[in-house]
Amino acid sequence: MNKDALLGLWQAGVAAVGGSTAVETALKTHAIARPDRIVAVGKAAAAMAAPAAARWPDVPCLIVTKYDHIDGVPTHAEVIEAAHPVPDDASLKAGRAMQKAIADCGPETHLLVLVSGGASALAEVPAEGLDLAGLRDETNALLASGADIGAMNVHRTGRSQIKGGKLLAGFGGAQVTTLALSDVEGDALATIGSGIGDAPDERSFDFTAHIVASNAIARAAVAKASPVPIRTNAETLYDNVTTLAPRIAEQLKGAQPGLHILGGEPVVHLPENPGKGGRNMALALTLAREIAGTQGLRILVAGTDGTDGPTDGAGAIVDGSTWTPDGQTALDTANAYPWLAARDALVITGPTGTNVMDLLIAHKT
Template sequence: MELTNNILSLWQAGVQAVRGDVAVARAIEDGLVPKPERIIAVGKAAVAMAIPACEKWPDAPCLVVTKYDHAADAPTRATVLEAAHPVPDAASIIAGRALQEAVADCGPGTHLLMLVSGGASALAEVPSEGLSLTDLMDSTNALLASGAAIAEMNAHRTARSQIKGGKLLAGFGGARVTTLALSDVEGDALATIGSGIADAPSDPPFAFHPHIVASNTIARDAVAASSALPVTANAETLYGDISDLVPRLSAQVHSAPSGVMILGGEPVVVLPPTPGKGGRNMALALHLAREIAGTKGLRVLVAGTDGTDGPTDAAGALVDGQTWDASGADALARADAYPWLEAQGALIKSGPTGTNVADLLVAVKD
């Protein structure tokens, strides 16, 4: 492995280590997956996860549910449905019912391979009786604006869904389900990933074999292994409201010795009534740009491993001691970090990465 102190290359090393195709291929090679009769992949990384499985078992019908503009390179024989994220739309309902039908179609003796990654909560949905799509959209928007943590978001979604929290697989009549998951949640609990869309119901009448095949820990460790500088921190502590995180992170990067600091997680941000364009990673990067203004030899990258931050085409941003100027304060107040960071040439635009294991903060101090 080539060692580097190039901060973007370090982030990319972390992302590459947890790509959906890499993780699923490794699980297949390790013998974790017997031959399936049907394959279902759902989430932002669904296409990448489906590729090695479809190559290995070309006769198994495959249904892929993913985000708009994330279907490039999908297996040609797969049925591919695209929907919205982070707020569900009409296509999400179509996808949710397609998942129900695919699971119900599995007859006795069937082995179903479920491939799940973050984003599945919005991409596929069947609302509980009495709830409309508008109800789901309004409640999701309200939770997003409130800065609710992912666990709270997923608990809310599960309670209002016919396919979350093990309810989808409650309709499975086959013999075995193997679930391979990329974790984008704290603690790597399958019941929280995609709001438990690939989890089993209590006491399932079939054999259930779940495996977490990629996580934020694996990504951070890959960054650490690629660093030519000493690693001064490697922890999954990037949780909580940004307003609470910024003072702690500022103190941490300023006091750290020379080297690389690697943090993972998923911070949240409370939005104003009419927010501008941006996402949690861009907001955090802009806050940190102000905190490190004038500091020499310090670079901080904050980006989503899935390649998208909020409803934008950027993964996050890379800032240093020269990025900030006073006009950034207005962008922060309006939650409008994207255009400001774009004007500074600080945005990171990787495109879809084929994975989703939450966010990475990489700080390099020379």
């Protein structure tokens, strides 16, 4: 299977969990009533808001998303673009705007909240005593530490006035409906976006939540589109890249011919002054080293949101001929992007309108 065929399978998986498609389906499936206010936050916020805004064009809509992730944004919506994965001034503006939107809802109102991954950085109101500089320092330290998303979100929730159900604690209306794209293991609403769309335990309003897209749905779509037998379909990409890559490579080299699909979100430890890259590029490059010289094995690793770390790439495609010894320097300095780019191995798709963690798709002949 050539590179284009592998990328086509990845795109089939991404299309199945598109934010617009997922929300449109949920609105019909769950017979969601007309809201009085729509608030969407995350990398897929614009795509998620589009079908709701089209159905109810007179309903006020606030969208908070990552810079350059506004394709298809409703014309009447208020849009705030902010930074990810490290928050900036716009993230604080977005957090305050979300607080105000929730607080302005009247006693009988219905609020529709649309949440996708990335919300933790894109919108924030720091806890008392924590300013933007401190928030950025803490975020950078967490990212460099290799902490998993669960540990990061526990920390973020404790340092925020809007995470972990605190945002909706300010809602004085009658009903909240949350629709979420899951970018976390276990698809827990309390973890997606650090619980920014979750409700507090003590509340005076009716609360309903639905997970409308997940990594499992994306992997199922890849499997359905595959022209070759599926040998593996599992959500196991939950470890440090340096541990994960040798394990995956060993399994693939000894596996049956066919397609192997893995999902999840690996982590990386970053050096003091990291270069350009992300966790998917780091995993792909490490896998290239581990399968060097292996015939008949090609591997794609890419983030379903179309971005990997602070780059314009989603990941990379490697095979047994990709690795050369100078790749180790790129790994040691967290500078996989230029190394992979020089070998035409990068996957660059632009924003996809979804975010359900990462996909690894390997074809073995």
